[in-house]
Amino acid sequence: MSTAKRIYMDHAATTYTHREVLQEMLPFFTDYYGNPSSIHQFGREVKKNIDIARERVAKAIGALPEEIYFTAGGSEADNWAIKGSAYANRKKGNHIITSVIEHHAVLHTCEYLEKEGFEVTYLPVDRFGMVSVEDVRNAITDKTILITLMYANNEIGTIQPIEEIGRLAKEKGIYFHTDAVQAVGSVKIDVKQQNIDMLSLSAHKFYGPKGIGALYVRKGVKLISFLHGGAQERGRRAGTENVPGIVGLGKAIELASGKLDESVARITGLRDKLVQGVMENIPYTRLNGHPEKRLANNASFCFEYIEGESLLLNLDLKGVAGSSGSACTSGSLDPSHVLLAIGLPHEIAHGSLRLSLGEINTEADVDYVLQILPEIVDKLRQMSPLYEKVKG
C-alpha cells in the first residue's frame, strides 16, 4: 500500500545528506580522484581538501586538526577508542567504567574486552537515564584506565553531565571517552573545556553521508592503531581515505555548527508541541528520558497496553516513520536495554515509540501526528486483552 504522505521522524536513526553537502562531495568522485598519499598534483589537490575537512571537524568541537582521525563511522570510532586505549594502557590497569545505557557499539566492545581479561563496571542510571557523577567517582579504582560514557542517549535523548565527569577523570588521571554520535550537531561541544580525551562522531546523524565518522584523540593519549597498513591518518588508521565521505563530513559539520542555536531552538519548539500534545491527548502514556536535559529532537514515549511494532506499522501505513525499542523491533526477546535500565517493566517497555525530529519537519507534520496517533493507540488498545482490565 502506498501513501501520499511521507513524514520522516526517525532522524536519530539516520538523516538524509544535505544537497549542499552532496554538491561539495561530487567532484571528489569524478574530477579530484588522486590518491591523497601521492605527491603529484592529483594527489596534492585531494590531500588539501582532506586537511580542510579535518580543520572543520576540529573547529566544530574545539579540537586541534591533528587530533582528528577519520573512521568509517561511529561504531569504528567507539571500537577504536575503547579497545585502542585499553590495550595501550594494559600495564597501568585493566578496569573500565561505562554505563548500562550505552549504544551496542560501546557495550559489545566492553563485553569483548571482558573476555580478554579486562574488568568493566556498568553503572546504572536513574529513572531519567542519568548517570550519577558520584557513582562514577565511587567506581574508580587504582586499576581504572578508561571511563567511557555516551554524551546523549540515542533512544531516550538524555544528556549526561559530561563536563563534571570530564573534570573528575582529569583529576584522577583517567582517560575519558564519550560517544557523541547523537550529540554532535545538536549540542555545543568543546572538548578542551569539557576535558574530553576521546570523542566519537558520525556524519550520517547530522545530514552528512553514511559510513564516515571521526575519532577525536587528545594529543598525548596513548592508543594503539586499529587498522594496520599504510601511513594514512599519521600511521594510526591505515587505508586509502574515503575522500568524498571525508569532504562530506567536513561540510556537514560546518553547516551544523553554523546554525546550531537556530536549529535547536526551532526543533525544540516542535518537539515540545509534540510531547505536550501526546501527553495531553493519550492516557496511560509516559515520556521517557529527562524532562529538560535531553536532545532537542528526541521525543520518546511508552504507551501502556500496546506493543511498539504494531504501533510503528500503523504509523507507517499513515506515512509516518518512527522507531521503537520493543523486542520485536530490537530483534531479540527483550525490549531495549535502555528502557529496562530506566526501570520500566517489560510490558511497558514493549510499548515504546521514538519520534526524532529533523530539519525537514514542520508544524504541519506535528499536527498530523497528533491527529492520527491517538486513534492508532486507541485502536490497538481496543484490541488488547491488557486494556480490558483497565477499562473495567
Place this chain on the structure above:
Amino acid sequence: MYSEKVMEHFSNPRNVGELENADGVGEVGNAHCGDIMKIYLKVENDVIVDVRFKTFGCGAAIATSSIATEMIKGKTIDEALQLTNKAVVEALDGLPAPKVHCSVLAEEAVKAAIEDYKNKQSKK
C-alpha cells in the same frame, strides 16, 4: 518484511473483540515477552459458530490471531483441533523466521479455548 497477506490481516483484522457468555476462552502468552492472545468461542452442536480475539503484540501476532479465527470459524471442534501453526504460516504466505513463534501462539490459543470449552462441558 511482512507478506501482503500479513499486512492485510494486520490492517483489517477479522473477528476482533470479545464474546459475552463465551462457551470457551483461551489466553496464552505473557506481557513480559510482548505477546498475549485471547480467543473466545461460541459453540453450538459441536460447531464453532462464532469466534473473537484480543491480542497484545506485534504485527505478526495480530495477523496470526486474525487468520486463525477465520480458519476455525464454522469448523467442528475436532476439525479446529487439527489447526497447526504451519497451516497458519502458509495461510499468511509465510512469516519472517523470528515471527514464527506468533503462529505457535495462535495455535496454542485456539487449543486453550477448546480445552476450556471441553472443561466447561464436562462440568455441566
